[in-house]
Amino acid sequence: MSAALRLEGRLGRGWVVVVLLAVFVPFYVVYFRSDAAFSLAHARAACGGRSVLDTHWGYSAATAQQYLAACGASGRHAVVAQQLADLVYPLLYALALGSIVAVLLRAVAPARSRWHLLVFLPFVAAAADYVENIGVWQRLIAYPSRGTAVPFFSAVTASKQALGFAGFALVGALLIALIVRGAARRSTERGLTHAAYPVAISKGTAQ
Numbered sequence: 763m764s765a766a767l768r769l770e771g772r773l774g775r776g777w778v779v780v781v782l783l784a785v786f787v788p789f790y791v792v793y794f795r796s797d798a799a800f801s802l803a804h805a806r807a808a809c810g811g812r813s814v815l816d817t818h819w820g821y822s823a824a825t826a827q828q829y830l831a832a833c834g835a836s837g838r839h840a841v842v843a844q845q846l847a848d849l850v851y852p853l854l855y856a857l858a859l860g861s862i863v864a865v866l867l868r869a870v871a872p873a874r875s876r877w878h879l880l881v882f883l884p885f886v887a888a889a890a891d892y893v894e895n896i897g898v899w900q901r902l903i904a905y906p907s908r909g910t911a912v913p914f915f916s917a918v919t920a921s922k923q924a925l926g927f928a929g930f931a932l933v934g935a936l937l938i939a940l941i942v943r944g945a946a947r948r949s950t951e952r953g954l955t956h957a958a959y960p961v962a963i964s965k966g967t968a969q
Contacts, residue, residue, distance in 0.1 A: 766878040773857070773881070774864030786858035793847055799840070800847035808840035809833035815898055816848065820920045823912040830905050842902060848895055856888035859929050866936035870943055883932055887925035894918045
């Protein structure tokens with residue numbers, strides 16, 4: 763718990779969030795939405811419209827082999843460029859999302875609550891992404907051989923996908939909790955004000 767609170771203290775500062783988002787958001791847009799040489803879209807186009815293995819919810823050894831064969835030499839070169847960028851993306855994802863989660867947890871979670879452990883979720887997702895990348899690099903280097911431990915790396919890919927989406931869902935859930943908490947607080951304050959108003963009137967009348 764103390765490690766989670768220390769991490770929140772380091773990441774959960776306004777200027778830290780702003781700086782990390784200023785780096786993460788442009789990288790995310792280029793990596794996912796552009797046709798830059800290291801982007802997912804470029805690797806997909808170079809492989810005849812086939813999505814990179816990173817974006818699947820698992821795959822077999824045969825599927826991975828068919829994908830690399832269909833990519834051809836130029837497509838595999840594009841996948842290498844994408845994988846180099848994917849050495850940066852998980853870290854930026856973990857830091858940026860972790861900073862947002864840290865701010866929101868400090869705002870809505872009770873002190874010393876186990877909910878603060880959720881600040882580690884983006885970092886677990888990033889760790890899974892790096893393990894997944896080991897499998898992709900292994901297959902790229904071993905090609906035309908199939909590589910080893912494909913079922914394991916396939917399971918890691920599925921886990922990474924789930925954890926990545928869970929990180930974004932966590933931010934949404936915490937934002938909703940913050941809004942609900944704020945609305946409840948304002949409602950309570952209005953109730954106290956209305957309750958105090960007749961008392962003030964009665965005192966004024968009595969005088």
